[in-house]
Amino acid sequence: MMHPPDRPSVLGAGGDNAIAFAIGVAADEWTLLILRHALQNGTRRVHDWQAVLPVSTAVLTSRLRRMTEVGIFVPVGPGHDPNAVEYHLSRRGTALWPIIVSIWAWEATWADGQAERLPAMRHRGCGELFAPLLGCGTCGRPVPPREVTGEFGPSGSWPRTAPNTTMRRRSSGSASLGPGFFPQSRALIGNRWSAAMLGAAYLGARRFSEFQRRLSAPATVIADRLRTFRDLGVLEVSGDPDRSDRSTYRLTDKGRAFFPVVMSAIEWGQRWFLAPEGPALVFHHRGADHAFSVLLLCSACSAPLAGREIEAV
Ligand SMILES: [Zn+2]
Numbered sequence: 195m196m197h198p199p200d201r202p203s204v205l206g207a208g209g210d211n212a213i214a215f216a217i218g219v220a221a222d223e224w225t226l227l228i229l230r231h232a233l234q235n236g237t238r239r240v241h242d243w244q245a246v247l248p249v250s251t252a253v254l255t256s257r258l259r260r261m262t263e264v265g266i267f268v269p270v271g272p273g274h275d276p277n278a279v280e281y282h283l284s285r286r287g288t289a290l291w292p293i294i295v296s297i298w299a300w301e302a303t304w305a306d307g308q309a310e311r312l313p314a315m316r317h318r319g320c321g322e323l324f325a326p327l328l329g330c331g332t333c334g335r336p337v338p339p340r341e342v343t344g345e346f347g348p349s350g351s352w353p354r355t356a357p358n359t360t361m362r363r364r365s366s367g368s369a370s371l372g373p374g375f376f377p378q379s380r381a382l383i384g385n386r387w388s389a390a391m392l393g394a395a396y397l398g399a400r401r402f403s404e405f406q407r408r409l410s411a412p413a414t415v416i417a418d419r420l421r422t423f424r425d426l427g428v429l430e431v432s433g434d435p436d437r438s439d440r441s442t443y444r445l446t447d448k449g450r451a452f453f454p455v456v457m458s459a460i461e462w463g464q465r466w467f468l469a470p471e472g473p474a475l476v477f478h479h480r481g482a483d484h485a486f487s488v489l490l491l492c493s494a495c496s497a498p499l500a501g502r503e504i505e506a507v
Pocket residue numbers: 330331332333334335479482484485486
């Protein structure tokens with residue numbers, strides 16, 4: 195199915211929901227890197243991406259094809275000459291900037307060795323270096339994760355939320371796994387169960403049995419992901435270390451700091467992929483009695499950020 199670039203797609207009933215599409219984009223490292231250069235530098239041609247990314251032609255063209263299908267890019271130019279085609283970001287593609295900025299900031303702060311590899315971000319509005327802060331689109335205030343409550347809407351459920359296919363093409367071999375710019379983000383949302391587990395943690399799951407009940411996943415899958423998240427320092431465990439059924443798992447500061455990435459991805463998905471039954475997730479600003487939507491704020495001046503006002507330095 196081709197998705198229209200400048201208006202929302204209407205999804206088939208009962209299939210992958212909006213969040214599955216969003217995870218499909220946010221979990222693929224090459225997709226994020228291609229987007230980053232398109233957003234930041236206006237990169238549009240195959241050879242211009244290849245000048246800045248260590249990506250093979252096969253991997254790059256397969257990603258551009260998939261991103262075009264999803265409506266992120268609009269190819270312009272002669273189809274018979276791949277090198278002459280320009281891939282223009284659609285409104286849908288341009289609207290992905292909050293995901294890129296959030297992942298970038300989180301990796302630079304929390305993943306070892308990433309701060310040196312990723313340039314800092316400057317807000318043109320105030321001229322200062324900044325990190326994005328999650329704010330509420332309704333009231334404009336900064337919002338910590340505990341103030342956001344979420345519940346499944348009509349098209350929501352974990353099986354429909356965990357994508358069956360991401361942008362990653364396994365048949366392309368290990369070369370397609372990416373150059374390692376966003377290693378920890380990929381560990382958190384890079385496959386269907388990880389993303390769902392993280393979502394369940396944000397929605398309040400604390401115990402093994404709660405994760406299992408919410409995801410309907412095999413116990414071995416739950417145990418494996420809990421171990422991975424613990425090793426990454428995203429969840430901390432208390433209770434009996436030898437009895438996972440008696441332990442309590444809580445998000446750490448590092449885990450909570452990833453919340454803007456997840457929320458930005460969900461926001462994009464639900465803005466551009468509409469399920470006929472209604473949204474997959476519905477959010478509220480706790481204590482403020484209104485709906486929550488994502489607004490990124492500048493940590494230096496507190497103003498709402500716009501993608502065109504952000505520069506890498
Ligand atoms: Zn609010």
